[in-house]
Amino acid sequence: MAARAKKKAKTKKKKLDAEINREFDAEGVRRAMLAALECIYENYPHITLAQYLVALEILVAEMDGKPHTLVSLVKKLNMPFSTASRVVWSLTREGGNVGIVKYEPHPTDRRMKYLVIDPEGLTSDVPRALNRAMIDYYGDSVHKLKRAVH
Numbered sequence: 001m002a003a004r005a006k007k008k009a010k011t012k013k014k015k016l017d018a019e020i021n022r023e024f025d026a027e028g029v030r031r032a033m034l035a036a037l038e039c040i041y042e043n044y045p046h047i048t049l050a051q052y053l054v055a056l057e058i059l060v061a062e063m064d065g066k067p068h069t070l071v072s073l074v075k076k077l078n079m080p081f082s083t084a085s086r087v088v089w090s091l092t093r094e095g096g097n098v099g100i101v102k103y104e105p106h107p108t109d110r111r112m113k114y115l116v117i118d119p120e121g122l123t124s125d126v127p128r129a130l131n132r133a134m135i136d137y138y139g140d141s142v143h144k145l146k147r148a149v150h
Helices: 002-021 026-043 049-063 070-077 081-091 125-138 140-149
Strands: 101-105 113-117
Touching: 026 125, 049 070, 049 081, 049 101, 049 113, 070 081, 070 113
Parallel strands: none
Antiparallel strands: 101 113
């Protein structure tokens, strides 16, 4: 009985490993990106591509536990400091009517500020649109991948 359970667990693990290692093709990624862009356009019809890219980079860095400063954002995106400064400022509540980015004081250096996503300004529609598009295209593989990662 125990041998059968072990064999079943191994088979299940092999199938899950195969799903995780499956290559996601460009069409699924394209559909997910279009869904996200459509959702962003519905919520923020005036946002530019530069604003979207900066906000996305700030979000990813914050989720990784290493929030950007303006200098690190400039280095990462390889853009002029003045451009990055204007784009970030336009994404704040004070600088524009988007309000999805805010400056947060650095814990040890009072001259520096972290760039973080303002949870009050960000809608949850974009992640839901991405999720829906990925599941529509890839089906259960997305759920299995999420369970394996978490």
